[in-house]
Amino acid sequence: MRKFSFVFLLTLLLALMGTTVLSQDMMYNESPMLAAQVEAGELPAVEERLPSNPTVVTPLNEVGQYGGAMRVGFVGDNPGWGGMWYVAGWENLVSWAPDFSGIVPNIAESWEISDDVREYTFHLREGMKWSDGEPFTADDIMFYIEDVLFNEELTIGGPTADWLPREGADEFTAEKIDDYTVKFTFANPYGTFLFTLAQWNGRHMTWFPKHWLSQYHADYNENVDELVAQEDGVENWVGLFNKMASGPTDDTNNYFNIIGRPLLFPWIPSTVLGGNTQMNMVRNPYYFKVDTEGNQLPYIDELVGVSYQDNEARTLAMINGDLDYVKDPGDNRILYFDAMDSGAPINISAAISDGGNTNSIQFNRNTEDPAIAEMFQDINFRIGMSYAINREEIIEIVHLGQGTPAQVAPLESSPLYNEQLATQYVEYDVDSANEYLDMVIPDRGDDGYRLSPDGEPMTLIFTVPNNLSYGSNWVQVAELLIGYWDAVGVRVQLNSIADDQFTEQYESNNIQITMYTGEGGAGLTGMLDPRYYVPGELFGLYGNGWYFWYVNSQEATQVEPPEEIQAIRRQFEEVGRQPSQEAQVEAMKEILQIAADNFWVIGISRPGPGFQPYNTRIGNQPSEWIAGWIEGVQKIKYPEQWYIIE
Amino acid sequence: MLLTVWVISIISFVLIQLPPGDYVTNLVSEMMAQGADKISPEVVSALREQYGLNDPVYVQYFKWIRNIVLEGDFGYSLTFKRDAVEIIMERLPMTFILTSASVIFIWAVALPVGIFSAVKQYSIADYVATFVGFIGLAVPNFLFALILMYLSYKYGGKALIGLFSEQYANAPWSWDKFLDLLNHLWIPVIIIGTAGTAGLIRTMRANLLDELNRPYVDAARAKGLPETRLIWKYPVRYALNPFVSTIGWVLPQLVAGEVIVSIVLNLPTSGPVLFNALMDQDMFVAAGFILVLSALTVVGTFISDVLLAVLDPRIRLA
Numbered sequence: 001m002r003k004f005s006f007v008f009l010l011t012l013l014l015a016l017m018g019t020t021v022l023s024q025d026m027m028y029n030e031s032p033m034l035a036a037q038v039e040a041g042e043l044p045a046v047e048e049r050l051p052s053n054p055t056v057v058t059p060l061n062e063v064g065q066y067g068g069a070m071r072v073g074f075v076g077d078n079p080g081w082g083g084m085w086y087v088a089g090w091e092n093l094v095s096w097a098p099d100f101s102g103i104v105p106n107i108a109e110s111w112e113i114s115d116d117v118r119e120y121t122f123h124l125r126e127g128m129k130w131s132d133g134e135p136f137t138a139d140d141i142m143f144y145i146e147d148v149l150f151n152e153e154l155t156i157g158g159p160t161a162d163w164l165p166r167e168g169a170d171e172f173t174a175e176k177i178d179d180y181t182v183k184f185t186f187a188n189p190y191g192t193f194l195f196t197l198a199q200w201n202g203r204h205m206t207w208f209p210k211h212w213l214s215q216y217h218a219d220y221n222e223n224v225d226e227l228v229a230q231e232d233g234v235e236n237w238v239g240l241f242n243k244m245a246s247g248p249t250d251d252t253n254n255y256f257n258i259i260g261r262p263l264l265f266p267w268i269p270s271t272v273l274g275g276n277t278q279m280n281m282v283r284n285p286y287y288f289k290v291d292t293e294g295n296q297l298p299y300i301d302e303l304v305g306v307s308y309q310d311n312e313a314r315t316l317a318m319i320n321g322d323l324d325y326v327k328d329p330g331d332n333r334i335l336y337f338d339a340m341d342s343g344a345p346i347n348i349s350a351a352i353s354d355g356g357n358t359n360s361i362q363f364n365r366n367t368e369d370p371a372i373a374e375m376f377q378d379i380n381f382r383i384g385m386s387y388a389i390n391r392e393e394i395i396e397i398v399h400l401g402q403g404t405p406a407q408v409a410p411l412e413s414s415p416l417y418n419e420q421l422a423t424q425y426v427e428y429d430v431d432s433a434n435e436y437l438d439m440v441i442p443d444r445g446d447d448g449y450r451l452s453p454d455g456e457p458m459t460l461i462f463t464v465p466n467n468l469s470y471g472s473n474w475v476q477v478a479e480l481l482i483g484y485w486d487a488v489g490v491r492v493q494l495n496s497i498a499d500d501q502f503t504e505q506y507e508s509n510n511i512q513i514t515m516y517t518g519e520g521g522a523g524l525t526g527m528l529d530p531r532y533y534v535p536g537e538l539f540g541l542y543g544n545g546w547y548f549w550y551v552n553s554q555e556a557t558q559v560e561p562p563e564e565i566q567a568i569r570r571q572f573e574e575v576g577r578q579p580s581q582e583a584q585v586e587a588m589k590e591i592l593q594i595a596a597d598n599f600w601v602i603g604i605s606r607p608g609p610g611f612q613p614y615n616t617r618i619g620n621q622p623s624e625w626i627a628g629w630i631e632g633v634q635k636i637k638y639p640e641q642w643y644i645i646e
Numbered sequence: 647m648l649l650t651v652w653v654i655s656i657i658s659f660v661l662i663q664l665p666p667g668d669y670v671t672n673l674v675s676e677m678m679a680q681g682a683d684k685i686s687p688e689v690v691s692a693l694r695e696q697y698g699l700n701d702p703v704y705v706q707y708f709k710w711i712r713n714i715v716l717e718g719d720f721g722y723s724l725t726f727k728r729d730a731v732e733i734i735m736e737r738l739p740m741t742f743i744l745t746s747a748s749v750i751f752i753w754a755v756a757l758p759v760g761i762f763s764a765v766k767q768y769s770i771a772d773y774v775a776t777f778v779g780f781i782g783l784a785v786p787n788f789l790f791a792l793i794l795m796y797l798s799y800k801y802g803g804k805a806l807i808g809l810f811s812e813q814y815a816n817a818p819w820s821w822d823k824f825l826d827l828l829n830h831l832w833i834p835v836i837i838i839g840t841a842g843t844a845g846l847i848r849t850m851r852a853n854l855l856d857e858l859n860r861p862y863v864d865a866a867r868a869k870g871l872p873e874t875r876l877i878w879k880y881p882v883r884y885a886l887n888p889f890v891s892t893i894g895w896v897l898p899q900l901v902a903g904e905v906i907v908s909i910v911l912n913l914p915t916s917g918p919v920l921f922n923a924l925m926d927q928d929m930f931v932a933a934g935f936i937l938v939l940s941a942l943t944v945v946g947t948f949i950s951d952v953l954l955a956v957l958d959p960r961i962r963l964a
Contacts, residue, residue, distance in 0.1 A: 071812065076922065077725050077726070077919075077926070078676065078725070156691075156692050160689075232722050233697075233721075233722030233723075233724075233727070233729075234696075235698070238696070239696045242692075242696060254727055257726060257727040257728070258727070271816050272726075273726065274726050274728065274733055274736050276736075276810075276815050276816055276914045277815065277912055278812070278815040278816055280816060304812060306812075307912075308807075308912050309908070309909035309910075309912055309918045309921075309922075310909050310910055310912070312792070312910070313807050313910060313911065313912050316795060316796070316799060317807055319799075320799050320804065322804075322807070322812070499676075500672045500675040501666060501667065502675065503667065503671050503675040504666050504667050504671060553691075
């Protein structure tokens, strides 16, 4: 395989997971918990449970020991999104190297890519098994492609999937070469397919155990209606299949609500949430990975997921040592550090955000009032609004002095770095702000506020989601912004709402100005998640209607993009079709230059490191790591090699 | 009674549907909140179809109520992917334990203190009892919960969150588990109890003072009845009237009243589930809960009426 090297700001002291260690001549060890079951005749021997060539994971610091239970705390009734997904899930055909430097084999042992990057051949691991002991083979992948993706009842409106480019989706074909080999052929070149597979988007490939799910599929079981009648909350076989498969409709709660569904994950659910505030997971005896000494992973025997109703109670439990891990610890940085200094049993690792910015400020060009929309489309307006922002003050007040003023852009360490995009218009300069705003909305009313382009008094609405677990300080930022804009005569009103209302608002095009995350910073993330560089992506709320036009939904909100926008999108599609990474980067750089010239969104600052508390009991934790959605949040730290130090 | 419950069921179902959005919007925003933002609109509409959210409200209501009446089926929890009735029943026992413990605590404290306050009106002890009671009433429950949690963490070396230690949470019932429960239970009981006692102390005190000034008390005293017996035989019995007539409200009040405490203390009771169901628009669980609680209120009121008749002959004869 090609090793990619993109240099990061930090050279992480992480060894690359060994991919070339020959494991055939290994002796395998297993957890005492499983050894006892083998002894009792309940399980086959470890050699028979592992594939002939298991995936070898190099432990971060040292070879761990078996046993124990790790307690993960989450807020609410959703274990998956609350944290379990990123620890006990996310096993795709390929993975990220732990330092995010490229792709390494995971479920797939190896692969070949054709020169025109249209054909991908994946080799699976011989003897690999689902958590119920049944073989995992090419048939399972084919079942997904043929019976789910191309089944018109399960996938409505033709084959659509996160990993499948919309253009030419119908012509995509998959072919089973033998039990352990599948070949995918795409209609167009698809140079970024492996990156896509390593992310959340690639989850479906290894998500569907054919031997178990076919009983819920009408094509395989003509008596499926009897099962439908027995199952609560479903009215037809499609509902039943989706419930059992947790997909393709993706209501991923199901994973943690159904016991006995075959999985490939390191831990599988053993009790579900409901009557109590706790759910449990137990190690998967057939998990396909070993460490460098042939110990079957994971090291930790059990996971306990504890549901809290309130982050403060969870924080107290964490500081008190009643928990080992929490995702999104909230705004309690100082509390955690103080507790650590005063001897609480916690360590803290730095989450180096892969984001291009702390926030993106977006002006919806498709907003309903044509005069306002036209104003938002005028680059001088956005330049003026950007100069008006005192970024140093926001960093000082909200981000505790962490970070530097910047626009939303790839980081300096990224091969995609574009200086103009990152640094233009970030100075705090009220005079320039007024100068640029005067070019667009020069007239002021009696109260000193600027009038709208058609001469009316104007109050812009700034819609901010206020309850996202990772957006705890957004409203603070928004309030400061409103003050800065007020000072240059633009009257803005804060509309702070809960995230589900926010969804409603942008789906119905009720957004004027809004604020969201700033994806696209580290490495190639700017190419993999280009929402702030290429208009018409989901959450590119500056072109809200364009996105809905592209995916053909929310008809009332759809706006056909003008030709120059469509041209940019066509050009972006070419990026993914480049055969080599160098060519992809080159093509993406052109897109980023277009983004720099158009100045789609305003950014605030480069994020400082986030913090991740964990209990001192947990070993093999990095002191810092690249954190983000694309990396699988915690998954890039390979939780299967964490262990409990007792 | 049935009519009342039926009207309540309509109101509760419609109320739950009133806020914008539904379970699917909530699901999508949850995924979005995690950054899984590539959810295609086709998937969203398929989900709505799957969960039957595309029907008009009255059709959804009709389906729901028909299944309850004909099959005892309360619908399906979209969050937990199980029968709503299972979710409700799993949480109710714990809720009743907490509620009954709190009621017993409230009565055990409020009755004697109230009687004492009335008999020794305007004494130092009366003022102290009243003062403490008012403090308990005035401090918001969640704050009290946080303070107690913090104190137990700071000085007791453990944060008393939840009702069970980790090893007993999903274990079957045993003597040890019961002891573990008692060890955790006192905090919420005190918190919920203190808020309720002050009101009851005042009620008891006022009622008893009314009774004590009645002529029949003076008559009894003149006849030389011992003071204790004199107070307990009739005045206290009549003063209990308001207690008994509000038993019907105790159940839903305690279930509703403990929501915030349960959220803060992370108790496995129905309050947080109801709260989350409302937040997540998991409508069958929410509507089911409200229906069950309303039914309890109606039943509770009926019980109060019966008890009142037993307690106070004047009501029977009226």
